[in-house]
Amino acid sequence: MKLQRGTTPRAVQVDPHGVFANSELDLNEIEVYGFDYDYTLAVYTVEFHYLIYDLGRDWLINKFKYPKAIGELEYQPGFAIRGLHYDIKEGILMKIDLFHQIQFESVYRGLTPMKREDVERVYNGCYIPQNMIRPGGESSRTKQLNDLFSVPEICLISNVTEYFIKNNVPFNPEILFYDVQNAVASIHPIIHNTLNDSNIGTYLEKYSQLEGFLQRLKANGKGMFIVTNSPFKFLDVGMRYMLGADWQQFFDVVIVQARKPKFFTEHLRPFRIYDKETKSQLWEHVTSLEKGKVYVEGTVDQLQKMTGWVGHSVLYFGDQIYNDLADLTLNYGWRTGAILCELAHEIKISNSDDYRQTVGSMQTLQYLIEQTQDDDSRKGDVEQLLMERDALRKKSKSLFNPNFGSVFRTHHNPTYFSRRLFRYSDIYTSHVTNLMNYSLRHVYYPRRGLLPHELYMSSQN
Ligand SMILES: [Mg+2]
Structure with a gap:
């Protein structure tokens, strides 16, 4: 988007497949990409x-x-x-x-x-x-x-x-x-x-860009791993459907039945090897993690020790803010990405003329209420304005969901969910493949937010 000096981008559409920053994140610094499976790599129908x-x-x-x-x-x-x-x-x-x-x-x-x-x-x-x-x-x-x-x-x-x-x-x-x-x-x-090979297409979405996304990371020398709470059989059916039988070629480490968030909070649970042939767990001591093998349980401490992956060089994606991302952000300094598939749908609604006009009218009414509320002679006007504003509030809410509105906001505040999203994830997007819209040198910058005591400064001024 190219802006001319002295113009305001009034009709700009937000990209439903954009990646949005809560905290500055420089992809140049990321050497390893980690993924949850359910609702992160795999999106269900x-x-x-x-x-x-x-x-x-x-x-x-x-x-x-x-x-x-x-x-x-x-x-x-x-x-x-x-x-x-x-x-x-x-x-x-x-x-x-x-x-x-x-x-x-x-x-x-x-x-x-x-x-x-x-x-x-x-x-x-x-x-x-x-x-x-x-x-x-x-x-x-x-x-x-x-x-x-x-x-x-x-x-x-x-x-x-x-x-x-x-x-x-x-x-x-x-x-x-x-x-x-x-x-x-x-x-x-x-x-x-x-879920099996013959019905997996009924339950799992197929993102055509997923393979290309992983290929690009691999070609650029990035490490990749999976930490999922699901068992191997379940993971394998989905990954074969999405990426083919040799899907493990992309991942340096595969950890299943990790029991997150315990994977991040406990310290004494050893890794076990999952034997794909016998479909059972082995009891031998695991001292290193090898590509092509599958591991069960373990802890993030051991993952870090055995791989040398630490801190700001790792970007981990998950869909559960608390179970996947909170501990990594608070205690390990990993960078984190939240995957929220509802986001694309909500952005499309926010882009619609209907929604924008409703919110615009609502803000105008709110301004009029603020200006007239202390004038005793205009009490009737204020009541009328409040009724009109409340009708618009209901409409803007129901555009997202008639019962509960938007996942991310109430009429004038972020939701409790959003607060945790903003606190525990550096970036968020509707699917990991949206990163294909950016180079691997991209820096995600958070938007400069407006504090309640600050004035909106238009580029027209
Ligand atoms: Mg998940």
Whole structure:
């Protein structure tokens, strides 16, 4: 994009396949590229979410003896979004912003939106205390939807909750939550065995640029590795589909069943060799990591010691901000990239005339409200302006998702999810292949943000 001096880029479109910087990142300094697998290298189709949902629902009926009628409750792909918080004790799904403020029009019990006064009664207002949402905290009673696998899971909980409420079936939301958690954990082996060479195309997207992306890294002497929580068989089916039978040629180290985030936080779990022939783990001492082999578990400490890969020369990509990226950023100084496939869709909406006009009108109304609110003689005008603004807020939200709006923002703040994204990732994008739009010498610069007390300076001035 070439800008003439003295013009303002009013109609600039944001590239849905761009790479965006939270912190300055110079690719010249990156010698090694690491990847998570699920939803990082591999992006699943909506059919995969149907599979998770259907197997989980059937498990509730067949193993936990839930009412057979829930077998008729179907997966609803657009119901929830990543990043929401689910209150396990109360059975409430909600969106909160970076200040832990509940977004009142994005709070659901089952499939039914909750009224503001009901939400305020449960939480004594609109603030969720830190100890309720701290990941892994003792007193944490919420689960955040950290990844896209959580979306069908929460839809199952919401559907069953709705069924119980509508049919006056007494139930404890905590028991339902843990039953669904157990059901989804129990179906993992079934899912891993369901995907095979003949049906993998139904469940996995194929990115034509992936091979070229890895080829370019390899040709430029970059190291590459995978650390995934999935088992080898599952990884292998997908990678063969995407890259062919010799996919391991690209990767110097392949680690499966890593049990992240423990892979990053524990220190005493040795690597084991996975024997591809016998499909079993060997018990010999692992003192070095060899290309072509597959390793199970281990720790990031050992990975660093055995490879010499440390600090700012490693860029690791993952889709789970907390499980994949937080520890690496905070404790190891690795550079990190978040892969968020919803991002491309959200950028396309933000680029639309409808969205831009709505936000423009909303900002104009907000300005008028600010200017007139202290004038007692114009109280009626302010009320009218507030109503018009709120109507536009609803519209801008529903363009992303009618129930919960954008993954990344509320009406005027970033979401809680975004706060962690900005803190724990250096760059973020919708897919790793988007890096093909940039050279390997590219420096990603964060945008100079506007602080509340700073003035917007147009290039026209
Ligand atoms: Mg993943």
